[in-house]
Amino acid sequence: MAFWGDRARRARNSIAAIILAATGGPALAQDDAGFARYMVELRQQALAQGVSTRTVDAVFPTLSYNPRVVELDQAQPGNPNSTTVSMFAPYRIKHVDAARIGRGRSTYQAQRSRLARIENETGVPESIMVAIWGHETNYGSYTGDFDLLRSLATLAYEGRRRALFSGEFIAGLKMLDRGVTRSELKGSWAGATGNPQFLPSIYLRLARDGDGDGRADIWNSPADTLASIANYFVNAGWRPGQPWGVAVDVPASFNRSEVTNRMVSPRCPRVFERHSGWRTMAEWRALGIRPRDGRWPGDSVMATLLEADGPGKTAYLLTSNYRVILDYNCSNFYALSVGLLADAIAG
Numbered sequence: 001m002a003f004w005g006d007r008a009r010r011a012r013n014s015i016a017a018i019i020l021a022a023t024g025g026p027a028l029a030q031d032d033a034g035f036a037r038y039m040v041e042l043r044q045q046a047l048a049q050g051v052s053t054r055t056v057d058a059v060f061p062t063l064s065y066n067p068r069v070v071e072l073d074q075a076q077p078g079n080p081n082s083t084t085v086s087m088f089a090p091y092r093i094k095h096v097d098a099a100r101i102g103r104g105r106s107t108y109q110a111q112r113s114r115l116a117r118i119e120n121e122t123g124v125p126e127s128i129m130v131a132i133w134g135h136e137t138n139y140g141s142y143t144g145d146f147d148l149l150r151s152l153a154t155l156a157y158e159g160r161r162r163a164l165f166s167g168e169f170i171a172g173l174k175m176l177d178r179g180v181t182r183s184e185l186k187g188s189w190a191g192a193t194g195n196p197q198f199l200p201s202i203y204l205r206l207a208r209d210g211d212g213d214g215r216a217d218i219w220n221s222p223a224d225t226l227a228s229i230a231n232y233f234v235n236a237g238w239r240p241g242q243p244w245g246v247a248v249d250v251p252a253s254f255n256r257s258e259v260t261n262r263m264v265s266p267r268c269p270r271v272f273e274r275h276s277g278w279r280t281m282a283e284w285r286a287l288g289i290r291p292r293d294g295r296w297p298g299d300s301v302m303a304t305l306l307e308a309d310g311p312g313k314t315a316y317l318l319t320s321n322y323r324v325i326l327d328y329n330c331s332n333f334y335a336l337s338v339g340l341l342a343d344a345i346a347g
């Protein structure tokens with residue numbers, strides 16, 4: 001099936017490339033010959049950036065264009081002209097469900113002493129580490145089976161974000177130089193690998209050895225996985241002792257224009273444009289915002305307001321620690337779900 005499917009697709013792609021070339025459109029020929037030509041260039045880049053000849057010689061002959069990866073990349077949502085604002089509630093029901101909370105609690109119990117030690121060392125809450133693990137790979141039960149280097153080489157060739165993916169491809173080669181095996185280098189179609197779904201550059205920079213055997217094994221070792229997630233959070237600026245945020249009620253009379261955020265974030269602006277400007281918790285209380293479950297960070301803590309399901313529904317006041325979760329994956333639904341799953345696991 002795959003054979004015939006790929007052949008048909010290659011034929012279509014070639015025709016599309018000819019039409020595009022004839023009409024003066026972008027001539028991004030997505031075929032095997034173009035891929036092979038680009039691999040010559042990428043090989044030179046890898047060597048120039050210090051990857052060993054041994055690794056380069058072992059990997060390049062095995063690489064081929066993966067049309068499935070390009071299909072998945074092009075099916076990504078995120079049309080910049082779209083004005084649809086989705087609601088959080090349906091996402092929450094699907095991602096913070098009883099099964100994921102239950103598995104999170106048993107993971108928490110099973111890793112208890114390890115989690116406590118890492119929290120002591122880093123200040124990153126145990127429940128947040130577990131919730132990230134749960135969200136990324138359902139606690140390691142699904143870490144992806146795409147050949148990472150084939151995916152990254154294909155995405156680099158596709159060219160939509162070539163600088164990003166060629167860099168990640170070369171970082172993947174450096175992982176092999178560090179002793180990671182090719183069979184371990186599996187993951188999502190978009191190049192994330194292991195229990196915490198790190199991109200190769202993140203692995204090189206932030207993965208940690210949590211069990212003392214000298215290697216950061218984010219594929220098989222829970223200790224290394226949790227230590228690596230915590231290290232990511234420390235590096236992204238997690239503030240110990242502060243919650244990610246709290247669920248709140250907003251009064252009917254609330255004047256939203258008073259708290260509008262007029263800054264445009266250079267990083268994922270569509271995620272941040274749904275947030276209000278920053279106020280202290282004391283200021284939010286003075287504006288009539290009330291906690292839903294009694295929890296309330298200190299009065300001087302700064303937070304933004306996010307009405308993820310629109311006015312009249314549960315809203316959230318979000319601290320700078322929420323931004324750290326967004327740093328891991330820049331999506332409000334993702335970050336809210338991680339925070340809520342962490343609370344459910346701890347509670």
Ligand SMILES: [Ca+2]
Binds near residue numbers: 210213215221
């Ligand atoms: Ca280890």
